[in-house]
Amino acid sequence: MDQNNCGSVIFMNSPQYNEARQVFNRSIQKLPASIAYCTNEGDTAAAIYAARHSGRTLRVRSGGHSYEGFSVGTCADVIDVSCMDSVSINEQAGTLTAGPGVTNRVLYETLGAYGYPFPSGTCPTVRVSGLTLGGGWGLSARMFGLTCDSLLSATLIDAQGCRHIASEEEDRELFFALRGGGGGNFGVTTSLTYRLPPRLFDVTYVELNASNVSKEAAAEFIRRFQQWLLTEDCRFTPIGRIFHSPEEPRGLTFWGVYYGGEAEARASLEPFVSLGMSGIFEEMTFLQAIRIVESGYPPYEWFTNGGRFSYMPFSEQEALKIVSLLDCIAEGSIRAAVSLYGLGCAVSEKKPTETAFFYRDALNIIALSTDWEKPSAKPANLAWFSPRYRALQELTLGSYVNFPNLENVDYMRAYYGGNAERLRAVQARTNPGHLLDFPQSIR
Ligand SMILES: Cc1cc2nc3c(=O)[nH]c(=O)nc-3n(C[C@H](O)[C@H](O)[C@H](O)COP(=O)(O)OP(=O)(O)OC[C@H]3O[C@@H](n4cnc5c(N)ncnc54)[C@H](O)[C@@H]3O)c2cc1C
Known part of the structure; x- marks a missing residue:
């Protein structure tokens, strides 16, 4: 967000337009009719009124991270709320x-x-x-x-x-x-x-990695990840990832913030260490741990990604099928990955109908992604993604609305279930x- 835009409306002929229309996923290039940088509720109501009379559709943007760029649209009016940041x-x-x-x-x-x-x-x-x-x-x-x-x-x-x-x-x-x-x-x-x-001050930052692992070890990682979620240790919400990059055909990574001391974290996460993963267990403040996590994110990327839910631990065969999704990567891909995000504990304390987030009882989110750098690599990456995402859909249930993908054809049911x-x-x-x-x- 450029502070200078706050309070103004950027049109196609504005010098700031080309930068203002960009979103985090640079593979999405839309040409909105206008972008209104609202600073308060009055501005917002006025921008809504203007859009109603323009005959165009309206989009809302805050951080611009929607995987499919839903916060911008060609010929749409956009209300950008990034200036309302108190x-x-x-x-x-x-x-x-x-x-x-x-x-x-x-x-x-x-x-x-x-x-x-x-x-x-x-x-x-x-x-x-x-x-x-x-x-x-x-x-x-x-x-x-x-x-x-x-x-x-x-x-x-x-x-x-x-x-x-x-x-x-x-x-x-x-x-x-x-x-x-x-x-x-x-x-x-x-x-x-x-x-x-x-x-709460002190936590243990955990980051474990393993390089060039076998398919069987990667499948075992998925199974241990899910088994671990079934334990009652609610003090850790891990992300686990299997990735394939041009430099490394199959790597594992696993990280998170353990709400407890190093010794407890090591004991709880022993199933991953005994799988051959190694790295960091370090006590620090929550803020220090979050800063480490944040430092891994670039200012923008080119990618496609879609997130599903799994309810049951995968069988050995299912886990191998998931690992196989990454056997090859698309031309121009710099990384393809299957990422697992832990759910359970406090998430499943609410009923599926208590809030609009329906998938309360899921074990984890599981996302498939591929990233690239050259815009010309987009078609090959989308072609790689499509059949693999369909294969993942067959093994999973429902999609996370914050990890949307146009491949979710029956999207109302996928995102919102009942x-x-x-x-x-x-x-x-x-x-x-x-x-x-x-x-x-x-x-
Ligand atoms: C690199 C990266 C990392 C991510 N990590 C996580 C994560 O750890 N956990 C997680 O849950 N998700 C994560 N996400 C997904 C992210 O939470 C969603 O994409 C989220 O919707 C982004 O919000 P935004 O405001 O940045 O994006 P935007 O594209 O601006 O908005 C996303 C959607 O919300 C709407 N919207 C935005 N602001 C408003 C508003 N004020 N009023 C009404 N509608 C609004 C937009 O119209 C759009 O449909 C990640 C995404 C990326 C790209």
């Missing part, structure tokens, strides 16, 4: 209030200065509204739940310019929808208030004429 803590009330444009980095730094962790995501430039509206998985999910589980209330300007406050006390259906119903569907969220987690009808009803009230519209919006 954040304040009320320790007495035990709450944090954030503008929709607050980044994960600012959130963690602000809370870390007071000694609080927070169940937000891993990428420093993802912004809280996009993350929370889709659920929000992070390295504290098993301990404190999804990001949306800490949400106490949100303010939203709907597609007709009306202001709503959503909480357990006011407009409960909208509050239900804003916790996992996906961004860009109901209006523009302009403020979010969260419950603070308990203050909550789809309720979300359609909320959408019909707040966005009746589909002013807010994108390829996988609620319909």
Whole structure:
């Protein structure tokens, strides 16, 4: 976000236009009609009014990290909320209030200065509204739940310019929808208030790797990852990854933040060490650990990615099938990967119908991705991805709306399962004429 854009509207003939229209996934190149950098609710309502009269569709953007670039669109008007980035803590009330444009980095730094962790995501430039509206998985999910589980209330300007406050006390259906119903569907969220987690200083940062492993070892890694999630140790929410790059045909990596000391972390994660993985177990503050995680993210990438849910541990044969998805990589790919994100514990304490995030009882998210650097490599990578994602769909159930992919054809069922009808009803009230519209919006 360029601070100089705050309060202005960028059009196609503006010198800032080419930079302003970019999103994190640089393989997505859209040409919006206008981008309004709103700074408050009044600006937002005015931009909605202008879009209603332009006859174009409207998109909302905060951090621009939607995998499919749903926050921008060719010929669409875009409301960008990244300038609404104030954040304040009320320790007495035990709450944090954030503008929709607050980044994960600012959130963690602000809370870390007071000694609080927070169940937000891993990428420093993802912004809280996009993350929370889709659920929000992070390295504290098993301990404190999804990001949306800490949400106490949100303010939203709907597609007709009306202001709503959503909480357990006011407009409960909208509050239900804003916790996992996906961004860009109901209006523009302009403020979010969260419950603070308990203050906590020291954690153990864990990062384990293994190089050039056999297919069998990679399959065993998946099985141990899932078995480990079934243990009752809620103090760790790992990410595990199997990857294939031009330099390394099959590598493993596993990392996270253990809410406990080094000795406990080593004992709990012994199944991974005994698999031959080695690396770091180091005690530090939560903020220091998060800074290490954040340092791994570039400012932008070229990629396709899609995330599914698994409910049961995979059989040996299924795990081998998943490993086989990475036997070869696409021309121009710099890395293909299968990533596993731990769920369970606090995530599954809520019922599937308590919030719009339906897949409460899943064991983990499992995502397939391929990244490239030269724009010309896009077709080969999409062609590589498509059949493999379909194969993954056969072994899994439902898709994570924050890891969307156009390959999810029956997307309402995939993202929302048994909550789809309720979300359609909320959408019909707040966005009746589909002013807010994108390829996988609620319909
Ligand atoms: C590198 C990377 C790492 C990631 N890591 C994680 C992770 O650890 N955990 C996780 O859960 N997800 C993660 N994600 C996915 C990310 O959470 C989602 O893409 C999220 O929706 C991004 O939010 P954003 O505001 O940055 O993106 P945007 O593209 O701006 O927004 C995403 C969606 O939300 C809508 N939206 C945004 N702001 C508002 C608003 N104020 N009001 C209404 N609608 C809005 C947009 O219209 C769009 O549909 C990651 C994504 C990337 C690219």
